[in-house]
Amino acid sequence: MTHPLFLGSEFAQYPIAHAAFHVIPVPYEATVSYGTGTASGPAAILEASNQLEVFDGTSTPGEEGIHTYPAVDCTGEAHTVFERIHNAVTAALTVGKERRGIPVLLGGEHSITTPAVDALQAHLRNQSPDEPAPIGLIQIDAHADLRDTYDGSPHSHACIARRVHGDLKIPLLQIGVRSLSPEEVIYRAAWPAGSDRPILHHDAATIVPGQVTAITLPEDFPRHAYLTIDVDGLDSSIIPATGTPVPGGLSWYQTLSILESLSMQTSIDAFDVVELAPMQGMHGCNYTAADLTYRVMGILARSTIR
Numbered sequence: 468m469t470h471p472l473f474l475g476s477e478f479a480q481y482p483i484a485h486a487a488f489h490v491i492p493v494p495y496e497a498t499v500s501y502g503t504g505t506a507s508g509p510a511a512i513l514e515a516s517n518q519l520e521v522f523d524g525t526s527t528p529g530e531e532g533i534h535t536y537p538a539v540d541c542t543g544e545a546h547t548v549f550e551r552i553h554n555a556v557t558a559a560l561t562v563g564k565e566r567r568g569i570p571v572l573l574g575g576e577h578s579i580t581t582p583a584v585d586a587l588q589a590h591l592r593n594q595s596p597d598e599p600a601p602i603g604l605i606q607i608d609a610h611a612d613l614r615d616t617y618d619g620s621p622h623s624h625a626c627i628a629r630r631v632h633g634d635l636k637i638p639l640l641q642i643g644v645r646s647l648s649p650e651e652v653i654y655r656a657a658w659p660a661g662s663d664r665p666i667l668h669h670d671a672a673t674i675v676p677g678q679v680t681a682i683t684l685p686e687d688f689p690r691h692a693y694l695t696i697d698v699d700g701l702d703s704s705i706i707p708a709t710g711t712p713v714p715g716g717l718s719w720y721q722t723l724s725i726l727e728s729l730s731m732q733t734s735i736d737a738f739d740v741v742e743l744a745p746m747q748g749m750h751g752c753n754y755t756a757a758d759l760t761y762r763v764m765g766i767l768a769r770s771t772i773r
Contacts, residue, residue: 476517486532489559502745507674528765556586574741607700662677694738708752
């Protein structure tokens with residue numbers, strides 16, 4: 468039985484051994500705490516992708532090759548699902564163009580990021596065992612996601628940055644945050660720039676009114692990164708179809724410009740787009756999430772750092 472393809476209306480399924488981008492749908496929804504529907508996000512993005520133009524305004528990233536996988540089985544306990552995600556990302560990293568496939572995860576709730584980051588870090592450590600922190604996490608999000616637990620779960624979508632930073636020992640760059648708990652403010656402050664794994668942040672209250680379109684990474688930021696995009700990081704007028712929309716977020720071109728600037732400073736080796744919760748009659752949000760996914764593919768395809 469065939470499965471939906473990302474931009475399948477324009478590109479045939481690319482051979483797995485030669486594709487640059489490896490799209491992995493992950494319809495996981497277990498800990499959402501307000502609006503629901505993220506399990507439908509991957510299918511909605513795949514369907515909407517068939518309406519995209521192949522030219523993204525600068526180049527045609529689909530020509531680099533896109534291979535879409537069947538959706539990850541998201542039944543069972545969290546640890547079982549996370550192991551499947553880890554395995555899927557690991558497999559994608561070792562195939563593809565020049566055996567350096569770029570996993571592109573479509574969520575699903577934000578908790579899917581943790582096993583994906585773990586897989587990328589393990590992969591790079593196997594290649595460079597002497598690097599203590601071979602990757603950093605770049606996070607576009609309305610929320611800091613630094614809670615240790617939420618609703619009794621350490622694997623909540625509200626805890627992914629804490630799991631990555633606290634458990635996987637990975638430095639963070641947070642962009643667009645505008646909703647934090649007191650616990651998160653304290654935790655953030657304990658890891659300033661210059662610490663062994665800092666939590667760097669460019670919050671919305673500063674970069675949105677200031678119309679910031681480029682971010683300069685510190686010299687000691689890891690030379691490889693995982694990018695996670697919670698769609699609520701963009702302003703809620705752009706993608707209101709998400710579980711916890713927050714006003715005051717990033718604009719469309721600001722987001723793309725910031726990502727362009729970062730892609731020229733660190734190698735973004737995998738990324739995800741998460742927390743789309745499709746709403747009936749608001750198919751534009753699905754299209755925007757698909758377009759964002761494709762635009763990021765283009766940014767990475769054009770990057771000179773790999």
